[in-house]
Amino acid sequence: MSQRKPLIAGNWKMNLNHLEAIALVQKLAFALNDKDFDRVEVAVLPPFTDIRSVQTLVDGDKLRIVYGAQDLSQYDGGAYTGEVSGVMLAKLGCTYVTVGHSERRQYHGEDDEVVNAKVLAAFRHSITPILCVGEGLAVRQEGQHIAYSVAQLDGALRKVTAEQAQSVVVAYEPVWAIGTGEVATPEDAQEVCGALRERLAELYTPEVASAVRILYGGSVKSGNIAGIMAKPDVDGALVGGASIDAGEFAKICRFWE
Numbered sequence: 001m002s003q004r005k006p007l008i009a010g011n012w013k014m015n016l017n018h019l020e021a022i023a024l025v026q027k028l029a030f031a032l033n034d035k036d037f038d039r040v041e042v043a044v045l046p047p048f049t050d051i052r053s054v055q056t057l058v059d060g061d062k063l064r065i066v067y068g069a070q071d072l073s074q075y076d077g078g079a080y081t082g083e084v085s086g087v088m089l090a091k092l093g094c095t096y097v098t099v100g101h102s103e104r105r106q107y108h109g110e111d112d113e114v115v116n117a118k119v120l121a122a123f124r125h126s127i128t129p130i131l132c133v134g135e136g137l138a139v140r141q142e143g144q145h146i147a148y149s150v151a152q153l154d155g156a157l158r159k160v161t162a163e164q165a166q167s168v169v170v171a172y173e174p175v176w177a178i179g180t181g182e183v184a185t186p187e188d189a190q191e192v193c194g195a196l197r198e199r200l201a202e203l204y205t206p207e208v209a210s211a212v213r214i215l216y217g218g219s220v221k222s223g224n225i226a227g228i229m230a231k232p233d234v235d236g237a238l239v240g241g242a243s244i245d246a247g248e249f250a251k252i253c254r255f256w257e
């Protein structure tokens, strides 16, 4: 069984300017210690406008917090007004980038083809995609949540090699649980995360499947993280709202306490 280091990633969404970003990362670094970082990888995903400031702080103070972006262009450069490329994010030292977040799929019309192109763009620049999949309420009520999430996984991983796939991070984020306060039960999370891992074994190999970290996301808080992390196929969390409160996010990162 592969030793998967848990990952807790904070998706700040469209919150915090670059000065607020610095303050939050400083508080987070103060709240966590080396022993914590030995047990868990902690990532922040600020808006594009904050990344350079976060980079300067992380590099200058040699922090063990890693960072990334919330989206990237499928293209590497050119006449794409308003877009930010993987080339630019790599230059800023981004470790991660979320791809296929439900808010991008919903408000920006990103379909599986675009998500796949963005996953490939991230890999082209050695940035690890945090690939978000997950069903809406109607799909869950029809009992199709596993098939739906697995189909999104299949769509996003087209032309992704086994070597690339073993480093991908998958985030199962049921849309009905995002920002709603309605958290999936640990059993719900395990059911889909387990199915996603089985699918990875079919698409690639059992070794690849057992190397991939699969996160749960959707109204994670310090009060519910422990139960979710106790499940065998859940390797961490993608945290939205609770990640812009340094104290609360630090508690989530120390999920074992």
Ligand code: PEP
Pocket: 011, 013, 173, 177, 178, 179, 180, 181, 217, 218, 219, 220, 238, 239, 240, 241, 242
């Ligand atoms: C998210 O945006 O990925 C998310 C999980 O949000 P929240 O934690 O606020 O539900």
